Amino acid sequence: xxxxSLKGGRDGRLVVVSDDLxxxxxxxxxxxxxxxxxxxxxxxEPLLAxxxxxxxHEVIPMMRFHERNATSPLPRxxxxxxxxxxxxxxxxxxxxxxxxxxxxxxxxxxxxxxxxDGFLAPRDPIPLADEAWGCDLExxxxxxxxxxxxxATRAEALAAIRLVGxxxxxxxxxxxxxxxxxxFGFVQSKPASTFSPVFVTPDSLGDRWADGKLHGPxxxxxxxxxxxxxxxxxxxxxxxxxxxxxxxxTRAIVAGSIIGSGTVSNRGTDGGPGKPIAAGGVGYSCIxxxxxxxxxxxxxxxxxxxxxxxxxRIWMEDERHHPIFGTIEQVVEAA
Amino acid sequence: xxxxSLKGGRDGRLVVVSDDLxxxxxxxxxxxxxxxxxxxxxxxEPLLAxxxxxxxHEVIPMMRFHERNATSPLPRxxxxxxxxxxxxxxxxxxxxxxxxxxxxxxxxxxxxxxxxDGFLAPRDPIPLADEAWGCDLExxxxxxxxxxxxxATRAEALAAIRLVGxxxxxxxxxxxxxxxxxxFGFVQSKPASTFSPVFVTPDSLGDRWADGKLHGPxxxxxxxxxxxxxxxxxxxxxxxxxxxxxxxxTRAIVAGSIIGSGTVSNRGTDGGPGKPIAAGGVGYSCIxxxxxxxxxxxxxxxxxxxxxxxxxRIWMEDERHHPIFGTIEQVVEAA
Numbered sequence: 089x090x091x092x093s094l095k096g097g098r099d100g101r102l103v104v105v106s107d108d109l110x111x112x113x114x115x116x117x118x119x120x121x122x123x124x125x126x127x128x129x130x131x132x133e134p135l136l137a138x139x140x141x142x143x144x145h146e147v148i149p150m151m152r153f154h155e156r157n158a159t160s161p162l163p164r165x166x167x168x169x170x171x172x173x174x175x176x177x178x179x180x181x182x183x184x185x186x187x188x189x190x191x192x193x194x195x196x197x198x199x200x201x202x203x204x205d206g207f208l209a210p211r212d213p214i215p216l217a218d219e220a221w222g223c224d225l226e227x228x229x230x231x232x233x234x235x236x237x238x239x240a241t242r243a244e245a246l247a248a249i250r251l252v253g254x255x256x257x258x259x260x261x262x263x264x265x266x267x268x269x270x271x272f273g274f275v276q277s278k279p280a281s282t283f284s285p286v287f288v289t290p291d292s293l294g295d296r297w298a299d300g301k302l303h304g305p306x307x308x309x310x311x312x313x314x315x316x317x318x319x320x321x322x323x324x325x326x327x328x329x330x331x332x333x334x335x336x337x338t339r340a341i342v343a344g345s346i347i348g349s350g351t352v353s354n355r356g357t358d359g360g361p362g363k364p365i366a367a368g369g370v371g372y373s374c375i376x377x378x379x380x381x382x383x384x385x386x387x388x389x390x391x392x393x394x395x396x397x398x399x400x401r402i403w404m405e406d407e408r409h410h411p412i413f414g415t416i417e418q419v420v421e422a423a
Numbered sequence: 424x425x426x427x428s429l430k431g432g433r434d435g436r437l438v439v440v441s442d443d444l445x446x447x448x449x450x451x452x453x454x455x456x457x458x459x460x461x462x463x464x465x466x467x468e469p470l471l472a473x474x475x476x477x478x479x480h481e482v483i484p485m486m487r488f489h490e491r492n493a494t495s496p497l498p499r500x501x502x503x504x505x506x507x508x509x510x511x512x513x514x515x516x517x518x519x520x521x522x523x524x525x526x527x528x529x530x531x532x533x534x535x536x537x538x539x540d541g542f543l544a545p546r547d548p549i550p551l552a553d554e555a556w557g558c559d560l561e562x563x564x565x566x567x568x569x570x571x572x573x574x575a576t577r578a579e580a581l582a583a584i585r586l587v588g589x590x591x592x593x594x595x596x597x598x599x600x601x602x603x604x605x606x607f608g609f610v611q612s613k614p615a616s617t618f619s620p621v622f623v624t625p626d627s628l629g630d631r632w633a634d635g636k637l638h639g640p641x642x643x644x645x646x647x648x649x650x651x652x653x654x655x656x657x658x659x660x661x662x663x664x665x666x667x668x669x670x671x672x673t674r675a676i677v678a679g680s681i682i683g684s685g686t687v688s689n690r691g692t693d694g695g696p697g698k699p700i701a702a703g704g705v706g707y708s709c710i711x712x713x714x715x716x717x718x719x720x721x722x723x724x725x726x727x728x729x730x731x732x733x734x735x736r737i738w739m740e741d742e743r744h745h746p747i748f749g750t751i752e753q754v755v756e757a758a
Binding site: 165199204272280338340 | 433462499500501502504507525528533534535536537538539540541550552556573574595598603604605606607608609610611612614615669670672673674675676677679680758
């Protein structure tokens with residue numbers, strides 16, 4: 089089952105979307121918003137699944153689904169907690185600035201509490217007031233949870249995953265060092281994030297959802313040029329069950345919480361830093377990583393951060409090369 | 424105007440509460456929940472204010488207001504961002520562990536993004552799985568905002584403050600050092616926070632609300648003994664306008680966001696660390712601070728962190744010694 093929210097009001101209007109993303113059907117009679125459905129999932133899920141079946145059989149009123157009319161599946165959420173599950177990415181960034189990465193990072197997940205009061209729609213521009221802030225994309229996988237009790241195990245956490253999607257976790261790289269030095273995490277350096285137009289139930293993902301991970305290349309284009317094709321199922325040190333259980337260690341997690349994987353990142357075939365796509369590699373899911381590789385290899389970063397007018401596209405394809413979650417497509421604009 | 428949420432459903436039932444907290448009236452015909460009222464404040468606020476006047480005049484159906492029947496005014500919120508505006512507190516804690524505090528901490532607010540998906544009711548026990556985590560209370564002032572645009576000034580931020588209340592920002596002190604060392608802020612070390620039973624509009628606070636600060640002693644009792652009487656209007660380096668503008672620098676803030684002051688803390692009359700109440704001082708708003716003072720003065724902390732069975736009370740009184748926001752009263756229990 090695929091779900092989206094059409095623009096309208098603060099929380100959008102819940103619709104069920106066809107597998108090929110061409111059609112959708114209003115689901116407001118079941119739950120007015122995606123959060124309302126998640127709040128009452130045991131009741132809403134079978135009704136939404138029936139609606140999805142009816143839509144697939146074209147036996148109910150349906151309308152064309154245009155991704156540009158979609159707002160974020162959850163335009164605001166009660167929680168957005170983002171992990172750094174691709175430890176390869178963290179190790180590289182540290183290596184570039186000559187900082188040693190603690191060995192514990194391979195066993196103890198890194199995670200931050202993100203702002204969740206407002207997300208950008210998947211085709212919204214990224215409002216950037218100052219290019220000097222060093223704006224970066226971060227292509228990630230996210231899941232949406234049901235209620236998770238305090239102290240949940242990895243297995244309990246995995247069972248509470250309701251939906252899977254993609255994210256552009258926009259970062260302001262040049263504001264990060266000063267904030268991290270304060271120790272209190274990201275506040276100004278993580279502006280509003282963006283999610284894919286469509287979120288999908290794990291059971292609809294087939295083999296792509298396995299071991300608490302989403303498998304397959306995460307496609308990232310920058311200004312129309314292939315930039316990243318890293319496989320989200322490879323080099324993910326901590327699966328989503330482990331990430332959710334980490335968050336639930338000292339408190340319960342409430343339905344509708346969005347948990348992120350952190351920037352997807354694959355090692356090179358030689359075990360070292362990955363290569364750009366133009367050099368035969370799978371590329372990168374953020375600019376910071378290519379700048380890191382450039383720094384390691386040539387002493388200086390040459391790829392600039394995002395400027396006004398730059399375009400970012402993030403999606404994942406099924407076997408027929410159709411986007412599974414729709415496409416995040418954003419232009420950076422002056423705020 | 425005073426607002427509260429009675430227990431029921433995930434978001435409670437909005438009620439208007441009388442100034443003396445003795446009576447309340449259902450406000451569901453105006454807005455079913457406090458978040459719904461905040462989403463549409465321009466419309467809801469005058470209607471709620473009329474209801475409050477009618478309640479004061481006893482011309483509408485009313486019922487006794489029992490704080491034990493109140494859930495958190497916002498049982499879950501789209502944002503909880505907590506500052507450390509009482510820099511004196513931060514300086515003391517650093518001093519105790521021999522760490523220098525950067526001079527910038529006096530001009531650049533420290534703030535963290537907290538979990539907001541679930542708050543404890545004001546009389547809920549604090550569920551603590553392991554006493555070794557070092558559970559601490561933190562008595563704070565909070566405000567709830569309307570919508571704040573990206574790049575808002577301090578004056579714009581102040582104008583967007585809708586409600587004022589108190590908080591117990593529960594902290595797990597022994598989990599903090601390892602999390603802060605990772606740089607990504609608090610995740611496991613900040614379990615669910617608790618807010619006062621009642622939130623109050625700034626205009627109803629009279630002289631107590633001035634210069635973007637709440638003035639008057641913040642009362643904290645620990646196991647029935649006076650522990651803290653620090654004045655929330657003194658030594659607050661950053662007012663709420665400055666804190667909100669800090670958060671809004673790179674992104675818009677959505678209505679219903681809760682912004683915290685951080686632990687209230689007053690210097691001693693000699694400019695040094697404050698004294699315990701038993702020694703003639705105003706005491707402390709968290710255990711970490713008294714432990715810090717003990718460490719500075721005698722080389723070792725003697726006051727223990729919270730244990731199962733300990734009771735915390737937090738409130739603030741009006742001129743007639745009646746609680747303004749109701750009382751947070753929590754027992755620490757095994758989880």
